[in-house]
Every structure is written in structure tokens, then in C-alpha cells.
Amino acid sequence: MMNIDVLTLFPEMFHGVFGQSILKKAAEQQAARYNIVNFREFADNKHQTVDDYPYGGGAGMVLKPQPIFDAVKSCQEHAKTTKPPRVVLLCPQGERYNQKKAEELSKEEHIIFVCGHYEGYDERIRQHVVTDEISIGDFVLTGGELGAMVIIDSVVRLLPNVLGKEESHLQDSFSTGLLEHPHYTRPADFRGLKVPDVLTSGNHRLIDEWREKESLKRTFERRPDLLEAFDLTEKQKKWLLEFENQKK
Template structure:
């Protein structure tokens, strides 16, 4: 899988992405990450790529020509027009489901805005997707691009040492991941749950699944409406809502419209 990042700060994204698991994936040829410096396509002798906004206002706006020229040059090199993601708080919030969809692409382009944004004509000409990593404003699109590339890369076969781990991490079946433990068996009076020491794989799988449901109920109940649960697991979820120690959680979920329907 090939990632192309249109940016004013190529060193920032390359330094961040050429480390740890993603860096090893690049070294092993499983993915490639290219940072394209938009300034290289400026016709200004000072390599300016921004100007004052028409109509007035604070800040500067990135000009359309350097962006479009950089994109056109990329298309000529790879022989196709790839999907282009513009990183903006106005976009759809990035999720694991979107990551799985994007992981099916062979080429992905990330357009990183800066200053007060990008000339709308550039977006009309090249952008295919508008994505955000949250409802807040950053100084540029580089950090969101790095977040998304990290997430998507983990879904490329071979990137993780154990490909099964990508399937059972947080958000599998719209549930959070179960608690994890390692040696020692006891630390500061806290013991590893006995079921994990039993060697009984079916019981371990059941415990982990229930812990995922419980953790999602306690921390991210909004995910449960789309969770893939069996009838028995649905009954377990309803039992959580009935426990006295969970009444505060249930009341808070009611306020948010996320209460578990005990009549199911």
C-alpha cells in the first residue's frame, strides 16, 4: 500500500512515521510513505504557497496552483488518479470502519492544509474525501494524516507480527478490547484473573468477550447500539444494567439516550 502526503512539512511526517511498527513495515516493503513538498511546486522565487484571502479576514490561504500541480505530477507518476483525503475538522470523523474501507485502496493521498485553510478550487479539483480526527482545530493536517496512516497501515497484511491482533483489538464488533495481563501473577496485591491461568481456552474466550462488553458499557456505551452481540451476550449486557453498582452508569446513559432496554 502506498501513502502520499501533500504537505508543507515533509520532515515532520516522515520522521514521525518511520519509527516502530510502521517504520519496520516501510523497511520490509509492505507499505511506502512519500511526503510531497507542496513548496516545490511554487512558481514564486521565495517559494510562497499562500496569499491573503479574497474578501478580507485573518490569516493566509494556501493557493490552488501548487497543490493541483503537485497532485497532477503524482498522478502522472503512478498512472492513475488516486483517492485524496483532505484533513479538516469539517470532515467526517475518522473511525475504525473508515480505516478498514481505506485499507482496501492501493494508493492513498493525504492533503494537509495549513494557515487558514486551502483555496476551495483546489479542493473541488482534487479532494475526494473530507476526514477529521475530532471536533477541534489543529495548526495543520500533518498530525491527522499521521494518525490515519498509522491506523490504516496496521490493517495491511504482514504489518503486525501477529495479524490476528489487528482483528481483536478495540472496536472489533464495535466493542472495546478486554483487559490484558502479563507476568508477574501478582503485583502489589493485585492478581491476574484465575480464568487466564486455567488454560481453558473456551472459558478464556468467554471471559474476554464479557469483559469487552462490560468495558464498552462502562466507557463507551454509544458503541453498543451497533455492536454484534449474540442473544446470550445481549442478556449479559442487560444484566450489567440491572446491577446496583451500575445504576449511576445507567442513569448517565439515560440522559444521553443510550440506556439498555431491559425489556428486550
């Protein structure tokens, strides 16, 4: 079972997310355990303040180290896992999130997500508590909660048996290094818009080849940057040349 702790000042935001769809199924199957922690409860002052003005002046408030340090320690003690947790700080300065990172995190026993608000974090949190700083994109959100939800969903769906069939996620966009091929379902002819003949042919070798070629084509058209690091086969190189000639 994967233990997932979320440190947040707004725990109510997660109740609906964890109680629906794949995340709910994962909890019911005991593939994942969710624990939402309001780290304000760990503040060591009577007013339970978790932020303060930055040294040196400046706009905004900064999250204090003490509540985060103590909340993370408490989560570690309660999880009782065999190895230290990954502590993920949601931060616009972090590495950009991708499918490879999701696959890496899905192998962990325990992940703690730290969702901040205000201007930022005391630097000692980054230096002495956090193992990963992650950004879900080059934009700024009000807090880290939405980013944590995105990452948790992308990780939990990769856990064994959560999706029912392991191959369900193996052909997802980015899992193979390419974007996913187009999909079709019944009817085969919808108002004159027909499904490609190959998909109704019953010839699985040709279907697999069509899907591979369409996946490459979609990546070429929409995310050519992904091809820079992709190890193309000779057949795929020929297809790519064909796409380039069609584009001229």
C-alpha cells in the same frame, strides 16, 4: 504495496515518524512506500508563495489551488497504480475518523494526504482534487500533519503481515465494534493483585467467553454510544441486562 504521498509545508515533521516502529517495518517489508512532498516546490511564482488573502476579506491566509493541483498530479504520475488515488484532505470540517474508515483506506493502492496550514483551502481544491475530507476529532490543530500521521499509522498497521499475525489487530478496540477486553501478563500475583483465575485455567472456551463479556462490559461502561449500532446476540443482551442491574 501501498503508495503513500504526503503533501506538506513541513516535511521534516515526518522523518522520525516514518523511520520508527511499525511504519519503518512496513517500509522495510515493502508493504508501504512513503513519499513526502513539500508542495511549495510546485508554486509557479519566483517567491514560491502557496497562500494568498481570501476574496471578500477576512482574517488569515488561504492555500492557493495551483500548487496543490500540480503536486497531486505529479504524485499520480509517479505512483503508476492501476486505479486513481484517494486524496485525503485533513480538515476540521471533514468526517470524523474511525476504525471503519481505517479499514476502508487500508484496501487502497495509493493515498495522497494533503496537509494544510493557514486559514483554509481554496474551495476548488475540495471540489476538484479531494476524494475524502477527514477530521481526527472535534478540535483544531495548527496544521494537518499530526492528523495525517495518526491516519497513516492506523492504516499501515492493517496491511497484510505488517503486525506479524493477522489476528493482532482483529481484536483491537473498535475493530469488533466493541472496546477491547482487559489484558494481563506475568506474574499471576503482583503484590497481592491477582490475575483472574479463568485466564490461568487453560480452558480456552471459558477464556474466550470471559474476554467477550469483559469487552462488552468495558464498552457499556466507557462508550455506551457504540452499543447503539451493535448487533447484540441473545447472550450479550443478558450480560448487558446484568451490567445495568449492577449499576443501579
